[in-house]
Amino acid sequence: MEKKLSVVGKNVIKKDAFEKVTGKTVFSADLDMEDMLYGAVLRSTVPAAVIKNIDTSKARALEGVESVLTAKNIPGRNAVGIILKDEPILVEDKIRRIGDAIAIVAAKTEETAQEALSLIDVTYEEIEPIFTFDRAIQEDSPNIHGITNVLQTKHLRHGDVRAGFEKCDVIVEHTYKTSMLSHMFIEPEAGLATYENGMITIYSSTQNPHFDRGEVAAMMAFPQNKVRSVQMTTGGGFGGKLDISVQCHAALLAYNTKKPVKMVRKRTESAMVSSKRHPMTIHARTGATKEGKLMAMEVTMRGDTGAYASYGPAVITRAMVHCTGPYVIPNVSIDATFVYTNNPMAGAFRGFGVPQVALVHEGQIEALAKELSMDSVALRLINLQHPGAETSTGQKLGSDVGLETCISQVLSKRKELDGKEGD
Amino acid sequence: MKKIMIRFTLNGEKYEREVFPNMRVLDFLRNEMGMRSVKEGCSEGECGACTVIYNGRAVTSCTMLAGQIDGGEIITLEGLSNKGELDVLQQSFMEEGAVQCGYCTPGMILSAKALLMHNPTPTHDEVRRAISGNLCRCTGYVKIVKAIEMASQKIAQE
Amino acid sequence: MIRQGKGIACMWYGVGNTGLPNPAGAFVEVLSDASVNLMVGCADIGQGSTTVMAQIAAEELGVRYEDVNVTSADSAVTPEGGATSASRQTFISGNATKKACQMAKQTLAEVAAEVLQVSRERLKFENRQIYDMDNLECKLSYRELMGEMAKRGRLALGQGYYNPNTTMLDPDTMQGSPFEIYSYAATMVTVEVNTDTGRIELKEVISAHDVGRAINKRMVEAQIEGGCAMGQGFAILEKVIVENGKILNPQFSKYLIPTALDMPDIYPIVVESNAQAGPFGAKGVGEPALIPIIPAIVNAVEDAIGVHFYELPITPTDVIRELYHQQKLYEGIE
Numbered sequence: 065m066e067k068k069l070s071v072v073g074k075n076v077i078k079k080d081a082f083e084k085v086t087g088k089t090v091f092s093a094d095l096d097m098e099d100m101l102y103g104a105v106l107r108s109t110v111p112a113a114v115i116k117n118i119d120t121s122k123a124r125a126l127e128g129v130e131s132v133l134t135a136k137n138i139p140g141r142n143a144v145g146i147i148l149k150d151e152p153i154l155v156e157d158k159i160r161r162i163g164d165a166i167a168i169v170a171a172k173t174e175e176t177a178q179e180a181l182s183l184i185d186v187t188y189e190e191i192e193p194i195f196t197f198d199r200a201i202q203e204d205s206p207n208i209h210g211i212t213n214v215l216q217t218k219h220l221r222h223g224d225v226r227a228g229f230e231k232c233d234v235i236v237e238h239t240y241k242t243s244m245l246s247h248m249f250i251e252p253e254a255g256l257a258t259y260e261n262g263m264i265t266i267y268s269s270t271q272n273p274h275f276d277r278g279e280v281a282a283m284m285a286f287p288q289n290k291v292r293s294v295q296m297t298t299g300g301g302f303g304g305k306l307d308i309s310v311q312c313h314a315a316l317l318a319y320n321t322k323k324p325v326k327m328v329r330k331r332t333e334s335a336m337v338s339s340k341r342h343p344m345t346i347h348a349r350t351g352a353t354k355e356g357k358l359m360a361m362e363v364t365m366r367g368d369t370g371a372y373a374s375y376g377p378a379v380i381t382r383a384m385v386h387c388t389g390p391y392v393i394p395n396v397s398i399d400a401t402f403v404y405t406n407n408p409m410a411g412a413f414r415g416f417g418v419p420q421v422a423l424v425h426e427g428q429i430e431a432l433a434k435e436l437s438m439d440s441v442a443l444r445l446i447n448l449q450h451p452g453a454e455t456s457t458g459q460k461l462g463s464d465v466g467l468e469t470c471i472s473q474v475l476s477k478r479k480e481l482d483g484k485e486g487d
Numbered sequence: 488m489k490k491i492m493i494r495f496t497l498n499g500e501k502y503e504r505e506v507f508p509n510m511r512v513l514d515f516l517r518n519e520m521g522m523r524s525v526k527e528g529c530s531e532g533e534c535g536a537c538t539v540i541y542n543g544r545a546v547t548s549c550t551m552l553a554g555q556i557d558g559g560e561i562i563t564l565e566g567l568s569n570k571g572e573l574d575v576l577q578q579s580f581m582e583e584g585a586v587q588c589g590y591c592t593p594g595m596i597l598s599a600k601a602l603l604m605h606n607p608t609p610t611h612d613e614v615r616r617a618i619s620g621n622l623c624r625c626t627g628y629v630k631i632v633k634a635i636e637m638a639s640q641k642i643a644q645e
Numbered sequence: 646m647i648r649q650g651k652g653i654a655c656m657w658y659g660v661g662n663t664g665l666p667n668p669a670g671a672f673v674e675v676l677s678d679a680s681v682n683l684m685v686g687c688a689d690i691g692q693g694s695t696t697v698m699a700q701i702a703a704e705e706l707g708v709r710y711e712d713v714n715v716t717s718a719d720s721a722v723t724p725e726g727g728a729t730s731a732s733r734q735t736f737i738s739g740n741a742t743k744k745a746c747q748m749a750k751q752t753l754a755e756v757a758a759e760v761l762q763v764s765r766e767r768l769k770f771e772n773r774q775i776y777d778m779d780n781l782e783c784k785l786s787y788r789e790l791m792g793e794m795a796k797r798g799r800l801a802l803g804q805g806y807y808n809p810n811t812t813m814l815d816p817d818t819m820q821g822s823p824f825e826i827y828s829y830a831a832t833m834v835t836v837e838v839n840t841d842t843g844r845i846e847l848k849e850v851i852s853a854h855d856v857g858r859a860i861n862k863r864m865v866e867a868q869i870e871g872g873c874a875m876g877q878g879f880a881i882l883e884k885v886i887v888e889n890g891k892i893l894n895p896q897f898s899k900y901l902i903p904t905a906l907d908m909p910d911i912y913p914i915v916v917e918s919n920a921q922a923g924p925f926g927a928k929g930v931g932e933p934a935l936i937p938i939i940p941a942i943v944n945a946v947e948d949a950i951g952v953h954f955y956e957l958p959i960t961p962t963d964v965i966r967e968l969y970h971q972q973k974l975y976e977g978i979e
Contacts, residue, residue, distance in 0.1 A: 070772060071703040072925045075863040076710045077581050078696045080689065084589035085577040085596065087524025087564035094523045111890030162890050193890055220819040241956040244885040248902055250528045250536055250624055251590040271688055272728040277720045295718035299590030300624050301690040306728055331529045335895030340885055385823050390657035406890050412730055415932045418658060419879060419939050426654040426940030427953065444655060457814065459822040466855030466918030467655060467829035473853045473914045474831045533897035584863040587871065588691025615905040622897060625691050627870035628905040
């Protein structure tokens, strides 16, 4: 017997709505504390270089400047990253993208902090930048990290794709390309950090305060319980506020000045530095019998994760696992390679690669329908996942597959609207 | 630069303040007047998060200088419910679920308020046009438009 | 000339992540006046997870939505919440919240059973009352129960965490169970393509989503509507332009996103398949909301002008270029 629900399913008014419609909600940039300083970041203007020297003496001498810090001021681990710790909090030697953080400043006013940045002299030697997938995988290309520019290569194998294609009467083959996209949440990243009684507290705009705690603790070589991470009301994220933004920099400045430090990104800094959606190139071959039964799919995917991995490895896996779409295909072979380049960092963005592959499975279905002279909805219905069906990873689906209902409801709504228009 | 004296009305109260004439109205309202509902989103007059009502019109306060508001009248979101009662727009934004992250909400409500002040019974397209300078990345604007239409109906019934 | 086209597309989306451990936790305390403190790690980024957690807790404990106060995403107070990403929080933090409430309820039920002299299994918690489901007259109000709890020196505390049941994928073949459950959706769009200007206008969207169970239907609709806007940007508007590693359009004046004037009529449809593993049957909708509209737009444009675009976004220039090629092909020049 299904339990009668009294609160679940109700359109209650959201807990945060009153504060938000009255303008009382405190976002990170709205925080103010006594003796508060303003932090700012000196960022690289070149995509690939080796730092030879950073001279901060003029910036330090500027009145109103309380702290100028570089990599050598980091007590613990100078690396952050959601899956791989490959991004320096402050660059020690190698610049890997435009926007890499080189030095940070805390000053009494925002203007002074900005002026101090302009007084820092960085000497570097530029090296060959890599901007394309093809250049990244060449043997003689410089390595952005470690010994290879390949972030990951993965293979999915299900059934026997060659035998599958042999049973096909029609095969379609296309290459799909998607662009780099920006989250453009309306609130730029911001945060404030304090250091009191041996404890660092960070208030920030974030999608994962517990992750931020771990990264700050590792940077400071603090136990995790000496770092408190509080999410302030966050003005949208869509995946772009999962990476560390201001948290480590503000914490390091607060620790060194013993004063609260606020950091607020301007829109351009936010859009230059935050992660982006992975641009992807996907080549797909899909085959079906003349009755419209999907038999085989073969795919190669290429992605550019830019200078740092961020959520890249998760994007690869999700894209591959979802590549068939919600259809049963008994024979599947997918090869995916993502590389590092000196382009902006790509990471999590609403859908983790699945929007990209949705273009592929839905494009292929349409192409096959045309070849088969079938209605594309009918072709979908023949191949739809159903309770108990097997996915391309060999997983057996449970009873909760509601796709057929989704399609029929969409079609009946269409009919209803057409009826109205016809009236 | 020399400070100048400006006189203006903010949320129904008269003020006199000395300001640098080149200070942005956005910074003036946030930092000098404590109006923290005025949000900075883009700094170039594109996103509308910093929208305020100036002399009855919705404007972006990041593209105005403090000197310009001398003699003028400004309304921020704080001014809509300052008599302890929610404005009908605030009420309908809550009831229709028109608020998600909330960062665009102050500017969005003020653009809607400026519209309803001049045109209490706008058409669907007039509503959409009035908020077309306010970007929202969460809602797809659907429930925002609905909330404004609901507020307009409530006003008509009163 | 204006040409109209319709396109449909489907999608699936795994919830409860990728063969890796993926836990989130919750703490709960029912106070002596029967109000509730819920502490969840889950970060609300505007989508409404705090509201969802309060609804789940209220339902499970049998109190009102207003009775639940939520503290979220503060590492000194709340347990690990994991990321607010991958459409996971309703499912994972929702399950954690439900489990925390079940633990508190166990203590409450022990005391209620003692007072009402019935077995614990027969107790029902609903609408601020605890009663014998076989004898509705045999009941206690929540406040009475909390009074009995106080007399006995008992506290109604609960903690819970949830980690989805997944398996590590085989490293060579990626075979395994990467997600505990899957959300599904189908979307149909109507577009108008202006063959003179190349402009694509989205007129109507019908988007049906199998979310398992809508904890809050209006918030599910809001996700679908927001996803339609962002998906429209993906399909026909947005692109970060990078030259020599530099982003040339890092601002709203050069990186255009949809405005209120770009929005079509949207008809969201909520389908409930009741996921066994989800809290009250819920899955996730945050990302699914974005996905199917993108290929649906591509397919609708093809329906309108006979060209399937393989590269996104489809700009007016792309449309004009392809129509020009089409015309040349038709005239036999190419």
